[in-house]
Amino acid sequence: MSSAIDEKILDIEDQISRTQKNKSTEHHLGVLKSKLAKLRRKKLDAQFSKSGGGRHGFDVKKAGDGSAVLIGFPSTGKSTLISNITSKESKIGHYAFTTTSAIPGIMFHRGTQIQIIDLPGIIEEASSGKGRGKEVLAVARGADMIIIIMDPQKTTDYYKKIIRELNNVAIRPGKTKPYISIKKKDRGGIALSTLTKLTHMSEKTFMGILREYKVMNAAVTVRSDPTIDELIDVLEGNRVYPKILIIVNKVDLISKKQRRKIKEKFPDAMIISALTGENLESLKDEIVERLELIKIYLKKQRRKTDYEEPLIVKRNSTIRDVCDKIHRSFASEFRYAVVSGKSSKHPNQRVGLDHVIQDGDVITIIVKKF
Ligand SMILES: Nc1nc2c(ncn2[C@@H]2O[C@H](COP(=O)(O)OP(=O)(O)O)[C@@H](O)[C@H]2O)c(=O)[nH]1
Numbered sequence: 001m002s003s004a005i006d007e008k009i010l011d012i013e014d015q016i017s018r019t020q021k022n023k024s025t026e027h028h029l030g031v032l033k034s035k036l037a038k039l040r041r042k043k044l045d046a047q048f049s050k051s052g053g054g055r056h057g058f059d060v061k062k063a064g065d066g067s068a069v070l071i072g073f074p075s076t077g078k079s080t081l082i083s084n085i086t087s088k089e090s091k092i093g094h095y096a097f098t099t100t101s102a103i104p105g106i107m108f109h110r111g112t113q114i115q116i117i118d119l120p121g122i123i124e125e126a127s128s129g130k131g132r133g134k135e136v137l138a139v140a141r142g143a144d145m146i147i148i149i150m151d152p153q154k155t156t157d158y159y160k161k162i163i164r165e166l167n168n169v170a171i172r173p174g175k176t177k178p179y180i181s182i183k184k185k186d187r188g189g190i191a192l193s194t195l196t197k198l199t200h201m202s203e204k205t206f207m208g209i210l211r212e213y214k215v216m217n218a219a220v221t222v223r224s225d226p227t228i229d230e231l232i233d234v235l236e237g238n239r240v241y242p243k244i245l246i247i248v249n250k251v252d253l254i255s256k257k258q259r260r261k262i263k264e265k266f267p268d269a270m271i272i273s274a275l276t277g278e279n280l281e282s283l284k285d286e287i288v289e290r291l292e293l294i295k296i297y298l299k300k301q302r303r304k305t306d307y308e309e310p311l312i313v314k315r316n317s318t319i320r321d322v323c324d325k326i327h328r329s330f331a332s333e334f335r336y337a338v339v340s341g342k343s344s345k346h347p348n349q350r351v352g353l354d355h356v357i358q359d360g361d362v363i364t365i366i367v368k369k370f
């Protein structure tokens with residue numbers, strides 16, 4: 001079955017590449033791209049249902065304040081890096097499985113604990129389901145950050161390939177979710193309201209893509225200027241948007257001139273040597289920084305605020321996220337929370353589970369009594 005899907009995918013990819021992009025073909029392209037996205041989803045669903053849940057080594061338990069997955073081709077230095085930035089006790093253990101398992105380690109840095117997951121280097125054609133690639137990508141889908149690690153000698157092709165593989169399995173590293181809200185209705189057709197001018201497609205194309213997804217009656221609000229691909233992403237609904245960090249490793253092996261070239265090509269990249277330790281401290285800073293974590297302080301009722309052990313959560317977290325982090329049952333036994341800090345209108349504001357907290361907030365959570 002999968003090969004029939006593959007053939008259809010190839011056929012549509014071919015049609016897309018042969019279609020010139022202009023105003024008159026835009027609508028047609030939109031429809032083709034929707035069809036392609038639907039086929040890819042079908043294929044992905046088939047792969048993930050086949051692989052089932054958590055074969056050993058790939059059932060990576062979430063731990064810590066955030067997680068990052070290291071992706072790169074074999075011998076780019078993933079294992080070396082992991083062993084140099086994560087704690088010793090967590091990394092060894094499953095030595096025999098090192099080529100086939102995702103191995104999590106914990107990086108302790110600036111008061112945070114970040115799970116760093118070393119994935120086996122089998123990314124090439126991973127999304128086509130060869131080898132254990134699909135399990136690798138399943139782990140990658142759950143991460144807060146994708147770290148792409150490259151050899152300084154081979155960068156551009158590597159980078160493009162990895163991004164393409166990730167895109168094929170609905171991962172959008174470094175992108176933010178487009179601001180499009182679609183509220184389905186029973187009748188009335190499509191009410192499209194755009195806050196900015198659509199420059200990547202006409203309204204007709206926009207509507208055509210909605211129709212392709214059988215959205216016939218809905219209130220659609222667009223706050224950004226999406227491309228056709230971004231609109232399809234929203235309609236598909238299964239996209240994940242992790243942060244991204246690019247690492248060029250083994251910088252000890254190259255000249256100053258080569259180093260400058262890499263800087264030009266990837267101005268955002270961290271240039272390191274996992275072996276000599278060069279730049280590893282800045283790398284750790286960068287990982288924590290890009291995860292956009294905040295610190296909040298808990299205060300038990302009638303007690304002093306605990307400034308010793310802040311709770312670390314992701315930016316834009318809600319009181320519900322805080323509850324979940326403290327204890328599994330906290331959210332269901334929640335009554336209200338009392339917040340003082342940047343997110344509160346005044347000190348000791350009473351708030352509910354959906355209240356969005358900010359860095360430095362002091363929070364008391366009141367749960368039901370038994
Ligand atoms: N010169 C140099 N060699 C490195 C560096 N990082 C890793 N290596 C070497 O590259 C080889 C592959 O490294 P490894 O961590 O096993 O790569 P992995 O396959 O991505 O896990 C090993 O021989 C490492 O010692 C580095 O920064 N500089």
Ligand SMILES: [Mg+2]
Nearest residue numbers: 078079080098
């Ligand atoms: Mg390795």
